[in-house]
Amino acid sequence: KNQVEQSPQSLIILEGKNCTLQCNYTVSPFSNLRWYKQDTGRGPVSLTIMTFSENTKSNGRYTATLDADTKQSSLHITASQLSDSASYICVVSDRGSTLGRLYFGRGTQLTVWP
Amino acid sequence: EADIYQTPRYLVIGTGKKITLECSQTMGHDKMYWYQQDPGMELHLIHYSYGVNSTEKGDLSSESTVSRIRTEHFPLTLESARPSHTSQYLCASRRLADSTDTQYFGPGTRLTVL
Numbered sequence: 001k002n003q004v005e006q007s008p009q010s011l012i013i014l015e016g017k018n019c020t021l022q023c024n025y026t027v028s029p030f031s032n033l034r035w036y037k038q039d040t041g042r043g044p045v046s047l048t049i050m051t052f053s054e055n056t057k058s059n060g061r062y063t064a065t066l067d068a069d070t071k072q073s074s075l076h077i078t079a080s081q082l083s084d085s086a087s088y089i090c091v092v093s094d095r096g097s098t099l100g101r102l103y104f105g106r107g108t109q110l111t112v113w114p
Numbered sequence: 115e116a117d118i119y120q121t122p123r124y125l126v127i128g129t130g131k132k133i134t135l136e137c138s139q140t141m142g143h144d145k146m147y148w149y150q151q152d153p154g155m156e157l158h159l160i161h162y163s164y165g166v167n168s169t170e171k172g173d174l175s176s177e178s179t180v181s182r183i184r185t186e187h188f189p190l191t192l193e194s195a196r197p198s199h200t201s202q203y204l205c206a207s208r209r210l211a212d213s214t215d216t217q218y219f220g221p222g223t224r225l226t227v228l
Contacts, residue, residue, distance in 0.1 A: 106156045
């Protein structure tokens with residue numbers, strides 16, 4: 001069964017600190033993995049996307065890694081800011097359907113305190 | 115910022131009422147999607163469309179219906195709302211030729227049925 005599991009479910013950190021969010025997936029065949037940021041009451045916005053051959057991708061203070069062998073990904077946030085408070089969703093796309101099927105994790109709810 | 119819009123943003127309505135959630139995009143995207151998202155849970159695909167006059171049901175069974183008369187417009191209708199329909203509804207779109215399967219999300223409609 002194609003699944004995307006994220007951990008932790010929620011995380012509280014102080015402003016300025018770093019954190020790492022985890023994503024494990026069983027989606028096959030694999031096309032790409034994306035991290036989305038979803039602010040409360042808003043739609044998800046894409047942060048990074050990685051294909052099978054990419055190990056790391058950065059977007060400002062966000063750095064995503066991918067290990068396609070172990071089917072794991074992480075999102076590292078450096079020097080957190082209050083505006084980083086949001087849900088971070090790991091999304092995996094399969095290569096097996098014309099729909100371009102996306103599999104969503106439940107997200108990690110990050111709260112940054114001043 | 116994606117050019118995809120949803121109205122209303124918030125809707126509180128009584129049981130049995132008919133409602134239509136609007137979704138419009140100005141990017142000329144062929145594919146459009148409707149997702150349902152409950153708090154702390156993953157997005158579930160309820161409807162999608164490949165283009166004008168194309169509509170399909172998604173993975174999650176839904177009593178709602180959709181139509182695609184124009185490329186830019188993909189409304190979702192509930193003929194008789196029930197409390198079990200209370201949820202957040204997210205609309206998304208993407209280009210047919212985009213091999214990365216990047217979907218752009220609207221801000222969502224938070225529906226509460228009393």
